[in-house]
Amino acid sequence: MSRISQTFAACRAAGRTALIPYITGGDPDPQQLVALMHALVDGGADLIEIGVPFSDPMADGPVIQAACARALAAGTTPAKLCEAVARFRERDEATPVVFMGYANSLEAAGYETYVERAASAGVDGLLTVDLPPEEAGSLPDLAAQHGIELIYLVAPNTTAARLQKISAVAGGFIYAVALKGVTGSANLDTTLLADQVAAIRRVSQLPVAVGFGVRDAASAGAVAQVADAVVVGSALVQLIGEHGEATDLPERLRAAVAELRRGIDEKAAMEVRS
Amino acid sequence: MAIATESNPAASAASSDGRFGSFGGRFVSETLMAPLEELTAAYLEARQDPTFHAEIERELHAFVGRPTPLYLAERLTRRAGGARIYLKREDLAHTGAHKINNTVGQAVLAARMGKQRIIAETGAGQHGVATATVAARMGLECVVYMGADDVKRQAANVYRMRLLGAEVRPVDAGTRTLKDALNEAMRDWVAHVDDTFYIIGSVAGPHPYPTLVRDLQRVIGIEARRQIQEIEGALPAAVVACVGGGSNAIGIFHPFLDDTEVALYGVEAGGEGLASGRHAAPLNAGRPGVLHGARSYLMESPEGQIIGTHSISAGLDYPGVGPEHAYLKECARAHYVTVTDAEALEAFHRLARCEGILPALESAHALAYGERLAAELSPEQALIINLSGRGDKDIATVAAREGIEL
Known part of the structure; x- marks a missing residue:
């Protein structure tokens, strides 16, 4: 069983909605990444998403665009992110790590090199935003060969036919984009979200994570009612952007994640009582 | 049409x-x-x-004023001293470009x-x-x-x-x-x-x-192909167009693709020269990658980050290029060359003085290469240069290069 499957199985057994924080790798600088990853876990993360910075992050809003620019200015490369994950693994064998990025990072390294390097560092999944199943080429075979799961996005406007196609190749979990828009957008409609998650569950056995639009404990709690996992990105990336110089950045990040965790768990507790 | x-x-x-x-x-x-x-x-x-x-x-x-003329640039032809140079006058379309x-x-x-x-x-x-x-x-x-x-x-x-x-x-x-x-x-x-x-x-x-944009721009080549046959009674030896994203070039090239005797030249922005690194010539100095939804040639770092480009012509100042050009390069149906800022500026001035036409700086890249090519061909031959736009928008840029404030 993969690290991702084990994590979701453990969460399900404990009646716990998984929390998946996203941070852009190498922001504010690649040397801090290991400490920030441990801080995320200490705050209550079940799985970690690391953004691989790209110069032209078309699917991201201004917060993550700025983080990509900071990370690149600090000299971040996919190789450095892999080094950080390998060091993270020295102390944490359990928490799955997913690289979320753009196709051109894979194109530049070569798909095989990229997958091999990520796998040997201890990365568990790849979510490549602009690499839909139709364009994945050799990636599914390479991923299978190296024990890496391919995570796919499903949008509110994804057709039933495409959902089938995605479900056939997706591994780990399905990442449901909660709204039409870029990362960090506002206004989550939880009724629509429930319909969307139900549609996914009809075709896929995989756990469903929801992201794009979850910004605080309250929205995290609301999403937790319908999803197996909640992804929070821009809100944390913004905190890193504002406090990148602070010496207690890991502690601040840990506290922010703990607050999201509390939002999710309180909602769950209320449900149990009612 | x-x-x-x-x-x-x-x-x-x-x-x-x-x-x-x-x-x-x-x-x-x-x-x-x-x-x-x-x-x-x-x-x-x-x-x-x-x-x-x-x-x-x-x-x-x-509304647009099509068909645009195919114009024999007689004085420019004499000056180049070779093949007859025809200009496809997209500069005369409404809003001044293709x-x-x-x-x-x-x-x-x-x-x-x-x-x-x-x-x-x-x-x-x-x-x-x-x-x-x-x-x-x-x-x-x-x-x-x-x-x-x-x-x-x-x-x-x-x-x-x-x-x-x-x-x-x-x-x-x-x-x-x-x-x-x-x-x-x-x-x-x-x-x-x-x-x-x-x-x-x-x-x-x-x-x-x-595909959509190419189909809509093919009108340039369809007209030009018909016009040159009406005037010359034959196809041209070559067609030359500037390439940024590449829509004017694909538009004029495409109807000639099956005419294998017609050489196709796409001219990228050489900026300050390929060796300087300050240019916008992905087909000549870049490599394949994925940007803006397509795989094509890109200007990028070894890690795949898109790098800044330079051209005197804003319309060519783009790190990518249309994927069909990448394909035409790979199957060698079209040739992709470069022209520097300085060469394009000289061509800008030549056309203004020689023919009474201010070309767009983008089009001036095609002119610079086309004139050079005409000189290598014989006077019995003809070539078409796509004059993709007019240069009124560029006069401040040209003036600034010459230290003149308007």
């Missing part, structure tokens, strides 16, 4: 999923898949409908799809002006994204778009130029797909755009 319906086996270079060999495709996030599929279906349906073609033809004739061929067609398609809001990206502002123009003509709301630096550099075009009723939104992200405007337009589209049509300005972006 039929567009894609004109028989041409090479038109099938793009497969149904928008691949040109190993290039093109649809590398976008899931949120864009549905709108791109909707657009593809709408276009394929429209393409079979004679009323769609008739409406575009009517607009191209009465860009309007595409915006007219896409706006007709948008109206057909019931979209009330048009968005576009623009670099120097030519595509933005052409989009604002058709939006005004058809009564559609129009938002144009433009890099913040370009907004400053191209104040006249910004004002022109506003006069035409468009809203211009400066983009502060990234390098604050064309590629960032394109990113932002895509983000807008993702958020407003229900009522919004995104008019891309070049043969770039995800499928179906490279």
